[in-house]
Amino acid sequence: MSLIVEKYGGTSVATIERIKAVARNVAESAKQGNKILVVVSAMSGETNKLLALAKQIHAKPVERELDVLLATGEQVTIALLTLALHAIGTRARSYTGSQIRILTDPVHGKARIMDIQSARARHDLENGAVVVVAGFQGVDQDNNITTLGRGGSDTTAVAMAAALQADECRIYTDVDGVYTADPRVVPEAKRLERITFEEMLELSGAGAKVLQIRAVEFASKYKIPLRVLSSFKFGAGTLITDEDTTMEQPLITGITYHRDEAKVTVRGVPDKPGIAHSILGPISDAHINVDMIVQNVSADGLADLTFTVSSDDLQKSERILAPIAAKLGAEGIVGDGNLAKVSVVGVGMRSHAGIATAMFKALAEKGINILMISTSEIKISVTIDMEYTELAVRTLHKTFGLDDPAHPAAD
Amino acid sequence: MSLIVEKYGGTSVATIERIKAVARNVAESAKQGNKILVVVSAMSGETNKLLALAKQIHAKPVERELDVLLATGEQVTIALLTLALHAIGTRARSYTGSQIRILTDPVHGKARIMDIQSARARHDLENGAVVVVAGFQGVDQDNNITTLGRGGSDTTAVAMAAALQADECRIYTDVDGVYTADPRVVPEAKRLERITFEEMLELSGAGAKVLQIRAVEFASKYKIPLRVLSSFKFGAGTLITDEDTTMEQPLITGITYHRDEAKVTVRGVPDKPGIAHSILGPISDAHINVDMIVQNVSADGLADLTFTVSSDDLQKSERILAPIAAKLGAEGIVGDGNLAKVSVVGVGMRSHAGIATAMFKALAEKGINILMISTSEIKISVTIDMEYTELAVRTLHKTFGLDDPAHPAAD
Numbered sequence: 001m002s003l004i005v006e007k008y009g010g011t012s013v014a015t016i017e018r019i020k021a022v023a024r025n026v027a028e029s030a031k032q033g034n035k036i037l038v039v040v041s042a043m044s045g046e047t048n049k050l051l052a053l054a055k056q057i058h059a060k061p062v063e064r065e066l067d068v069l070l071a072t073g074e075q076v077t078i079a080l081l082t083l084a085l086h087a088i089g090t091r092a093r094s095y096t097g098s099q100i101r102i103l104t105d106p107v108h109g110k111a112r113i114m115d116i117q118s119a120r121a122r123h124d125l126e127n128g129a130v131v132v133v134a135g136f137q138g139v140d141q142d143n144n145i146t147t148l149g150r151g152g153s154d155t156t157a158v159a160m161a162a163a164l165q166a167d168e169c170r171i172y173t174d175v176d177g178v179y180t181a182d183p184r185v186v187p188e189a190k191r192l193e194r195i196t197f198e199e200m201l202e203l204s205g206a207g208a209k210v211l212q213i214r215a216v217e218f219a220s221k222y223k224i225p226l227r228v229l230s231s232f233k234f235g236a237g238t239l240i241t242d243e244d245t246t247m248e249q250p251l252i253t254g255i256t257y258h259r260d261e262a263k264v265t266v267r268g269v270p271d272k273p274g275i276a277h278s279i280l281g282p283i284s285d286a287h288i289n290v291d292m293i294v295q296n297v298s299a300d301g302l303a304d305l306t307f308t309v310s311s312d313d314l315q316k317s318e319r320i321l322a323p324i325a326a327k328l329g330a331e332g333i334v335g336d337g338n339l340a341k342v343s344v345v346g347v348g349m350r351s352h353a354g355i356a357t358a359m360f361k362a363l364a365e366k367g368i369n370i371l372m373i374s375t376s377e378i379k380i381s382v383t384i385d386m387e388y389t390e391l392a393v394r395t396l397h398k399t400f401g402l403d404d405p406a407h408p409a410a411d
Numbered sequence: 412m413s414l415i416v417e418k419y420g421g422t423s424v425a426t427i428e429r430i431k432a433v434a435r436n437v438a439e440s441a442k443q444g445n446k447i448l449v450v451v452s453a454m455s456g457e458t459n460k461l462l463a464l465a466k467q468i469h470a471k472p473v474e475r476e477l478d479v480l481l482a483t484g485e486q487v488t489i490a491l492l493t494l495a496l497h498a499i500g501t502r503a504r505s506y507t508g509s510q511i512r513i514l515t516d517p518v519h520g521k522a523r524i525m526d527i528q529s530a531r532a533r534h535d536l537e538n539g540a541v542v543v544v545a546g547f548q549g550v551d552q553d554n555n556i557t558t559l560g561r562g563g564s565d566t567t568a569v570a571m572a573a574a575l576q577a578d579e580c581r582i583y584t585d586v587d588g589v590y591t592a593d594p595r596v597v598p599e600a601k602r603l604e605r606i607t608f609e610e611m612l613e614l615s616g617a618g619a620k621v622l623q624i625r626a627v628e629f630a631s632k633y634k635i636p637l638r639v640l641s642s643f644k645f646g647a648g649t650l651i652t653d654e655d656t657t658m659e660q661p662l663i664t665g666i667t668y669h670r671d672e673a674k675v676t677v678r679g680v681p682d683k684p685g686i687a688h689s690i691l692g693p694i695s696d697a698h699i700n701v702d703m704i705v706q707n708v709s710a711d712g713l714a715d716l717t718f719t720v721s722s723d724d725l726q727k728s729e730r731i732l733a734p735i736a737a738k739l740g741a742e743g744i745v746g747d748g749n750l751a752k753v754s755v756v757g758v759g760m761r762s763h764a765g766i767a768t769a770m771f772k773a774l775a776e777k778g779i780n781i782l783m784i785s786t787s788e789i790k791i792s793v794t795i796d797m798e799y800t801e802l803a804v805r806t807l808h809k810t811f812g813l814d815d816p817a818h819p820a821a822d
Contacts, residue, residue: 057491058494061494065497068489068505079479
């Protein structure tokens with residue numbers, strides 16, 4: 001008998017009919033002899049509806065009260081799903097974050113889970129009941145209601161799985177797994193049977209939106225096998241686990257992309273310690289997220305520092321840096337919007353040389369200019385003009401054999 | 412500085428605009444130097460909307476989960492009202508029933524309050540914050556969410572007032588006080604400045620729907636002055652307190668009525684011990700509420716037992732009693748629907764004889780036949796044909812001087 005945590009997102013519980021379908025799915029898992037704990041999100045649209053109510057009262061609602069308001073969304077879903085389970089003869093009990101006692105830090109709106117009391121859930125599971133838990137929410141140590149931020153239900157599911165030492169955590173969503181590339185861009189893209197935590201983290205960081213990166217980190221840390229699968233369509237989905245060293249790893253697992261990037265170059269700054277900090281410090285202080293950073297020192301002892309931000313933040317970044325560049329005696333600031341980042345990810349990279357070369361060659365053959373490069377142990381990312389995004393993704397998908405039906409990553 | 416508990420019902424918080432109006436009202440009370448704890452209901456219509464969702468899943472939803480669902484209604488209101496208070500610069504904090512810790516018995520859907528932890532609310536109040544508490548809900552000792560049943564928010568307000576030893580509990584509603592009679596029936600009806608708990612209990616029991624009878628009982632038991640007033644219109648409302656023996660009491664405080672009553676008579680049963688129980692026991696077992704009961708023994712040793720029920724329960728009562736009457740050797744069962752109960756209430760009755768006589772005379776003069784009579788120390792109720800209801804109420808209102816602008820009960 002396995003202990004499985006199943007998580008259903010907002011679109012999976014968007015209507016009463018969908019909630020009934022989820023109940024049937026859960027009942028089926030339970031009938032197979034598994035102990036099931038279900039984590040659910042608010043019905044699709046509910047959170048935004050509640051937010052809109054709050055905004056009618058206050059443009060910047062105080063976060064403690066916003067959390068009290070938003071937490072009702074998941075509370076409605078747990079009650080309805082539990083009723084739907086009862087209606088088909090499956091014993092179940094619902095719990096809010098406060099009732100299970102999902103203890104978080106007191107940072108309203110983006111709280112982090114500190115501890116989970118699992119005794120009550122375990123007791124119900126051992127008595128054969130399905131346990132239905134509200135995702136996205138917890139309480140701080142003074143019993144104030146907190147929320148974990150968007151996508152927090154994935155984190156709740158993984159954290160519950162870790163607390164209960166579950167055999168698997170299944171994230172039901174509107175896609176049927178993790179693909180070798182975005183199927184809207186690459187028709188030949190294939191669902192991956194398995195993928196490692198590291199690869200999933202790199203894919204998420206590089207733009208793939210299947211799972212919240214925090215949830216993957218959590219699962220990786222506590223070694224909870226994570227499965228992404230569709231709540232609309234039967235299938236095995238994609239299993240995300242620790243690296244299986246007994247299996248041959250595919251060279252490249254997936255190609256991903258992220259549009260609407262921009263780069264900012266501060267040219268001709270004196271190359272001395274502290275320059276990167278004087279430039280990037282104020283950017284970070286303005287809550288602008290910096291992705292890639294490259295610094296080149298030329299022969300004349302002057303450096304160019306380039307970094308990428310979201311296109312939305314380009315003008316703001318230039319404005320912030322203008323006086324700083326002047327003070328540093330820089331030659332100028334050059335901004336460039338409408339870029340994209342394309343990444344190839346795969347743990348196989350560790351043991352194979354030449355991936356970068358193959359990547360650059362393939363892009364060059366299509367006339368795609370590479371503006372910036374950054375690498376990790378299992379990922380190579382390049383920044384290119386946004387208009388080449390799809391071409392680059394399709395080219396790399398083919399180059400690394402992911403189009404090939406016999407590729408070991410393939411379904 | 413006074414500590415005031417204010418309760419706003421569903422119609423008072425039905426829209427964002429209404430919630431903002433309530434916030435202004437609360438802020439004004441706070442500015443007058445009072446410590447304010449507010450109890451709110453769900454926005455009008457929300458509870459029914461949630462119930463309808465549950466009914467789409469299960470015709471008879473399991474009550475534990477229904478309570479989890481319904482409790483979200485008040486949770487939304489406390490967050491929105493607290494945000495509205497913040498928006499106008501009034502410090503406030505919201506609490507669910509679980510957070511305050513309103514401990515109830517575990518009877519879902521109609522739980523009774525056992526204990527209230529007041530320390531946290533007291534701490535906030537002493538720090539100058541308005542405390543906003545969700546009405547209608549609590550938790551049992553295993554932290555399961557419970558609800559108090561319809562109108563439970565009044566009970567929450569009075570119980571919070573008792574726990575905090577508040578100076579006054581104000582129930583804001585859609586009427587501006589308790590009247591000498593229903594103003595829709597008696598245009599001359601006047602708002603009462605004050606009324607005793609006993610009178611209010613008799614009026615509620617006799618059909619007046621201003622306050623939940625449980626809330627009045629609670630306030631009476633803990634001697635919390637209760638004030639009913641309008642959340643739509645400025646005014647002093649009606650204060651409900653213990654009897655003030657230093658003041659002259661008006662003879663009659665109010666006239667009230669209850670339509671759709673029916674009476675059932677079991678005729679000619681042998682007059683021996685246990686008869687009333689053999690007739691009324693099965694009625695009570697069928698969850699039929701019995702109001703008045705009269706038994707007459709005739710010279711031949713046979714008794715007629717008559718009782719009143721709601722018109723809706725008339726046929727069911729006759730069906731239940733048919734075999735019992737046969738077994739008892741009764742002469743028969745006579746049912747009579749379309750009746751009304753009209754009551755006169757007043758603590759002044761205690762020290763004045765002749766009220767009943769005056770009442771019966773006034774009704775006789777209008778040709779109104781009295782079918783049954785029941786009395787308490789401060790109330791006389793008569794059952795009459797329903798079609799005479801308004802005439803009877805207006806006649807009695809005039810008979811006992813309530814039409815008179817100089818009547819001591821008047822505004």
